[in-house]
Amino acid sequence: MFDTTAELRPRIGDRAGVWEFLRLFTAAWDLTGAGRSFDEPMPAALREAYELGAILNATSRPYPEDGVLVFHHADPEITETCWGVPLDMIGQDDPPVVIDTGKGWLPYVDRVSLACVDIALTTVVQEHEFELCNAAELPADAVEPALAPFDRVPLPDLPMWIDIEESPVRWYSAPGQLLRAHGEGGVWVWVSAQSGTALDALYTAMPAARGCWSN
Numbered sequence: 001m002f003d004t005t006a007e008l009r010p011r012i013g014d015r016a017g018v019w020e021f022l023r024l025f026t027a028a029w030d031l032t033g034a035g036r037s038f039d040e041p042m043p044a045a046l047r048e049a050y051e052l053g054a055i056l057n058a059t060s061r062p063y064p065e066d067g068v069l070v071f072h073h074a075d076p077e078i079t080e081t082c083w084g085v086p087l088d089m090i091g092q093d094d095p096p097v098v099i100d101t102g103k104g105w106l107p108y109v110d111r112v113s114l115a116c117v118d119i120a121l122t123t124v125v126q127e128h129e130f131e132l133c134n135a136a137e138l139p140a141d142a143v144e145p146a147l148a149p150f151d152r153v154p155l156p157d158l159p160m161w162i163d164i165e166e167s168p169v170r171w172y173s174a175p176g177q178l179l180r181a182h183g184e185g186g187v188w189v190w191v192s193a194q195s196g197t198a199l200d201a202l203y204t205a206m207p208a209a210r211g212c213w214s215n
């Protein structure tokens with residue numbers, strides 16, 4: 001079973017380590033996608049992410065808009081949010097990323113490579129096999145005991161790109177299990193597992209969430 005936190009923690013400090021983690025992660029969770037290359041000027045990290053495949057939108061190419069090089073879009077059936085790099089920073093190897101949820105560009109995370117990790121993790125909790133995923137809305141007093149058995153993935157607090165007011169996003173994991181929590185006080189927790197056994201173990205580890213699951 002793949003342990004997201006254990007695999008990312010020693011690699012998060014440099015870009016090459018992040019790409020190594022993403023190769024392992026996408027293979028473990030069966031994320032597929034062909035690598036692509038583009039002629040447009042762009043940060044080295046963004047070019048490498050496209051070449052890696054299985055992370056960024058496979059059907060779109062980066063384009064400039066409102067002073068930002070846009071490189072990724074959310075599922076339009078969920079939201080119109082897009083991700084980009086300020087054009088005055090595209091000369092940096094691994095520059096900060098901004099997002100636009102429809103109300104203008106906002107800071108997202110300070111490295112393209114970390115944005116790619118978040119995008120890959122998001123794909124797993126939203127697009128993995130339906131029977132191996134679930135979500136629960138937890139009241140404030142259930143959040144800490146529900147998440148205590150899991151390790152915090154070493155990503156910073158992130159904006160919730162579907163609804164900024166539901167920020168921050170925090171990631172957690174255990175072997176074969178991935179969890180995304182968002183909100184303050186009461187939170188929504190989204191989970192995905194690599195097997196039915198891992199999902200059952202996740203439920204067992206979260207007795208505080210019993211009765212809150214959507215499925």
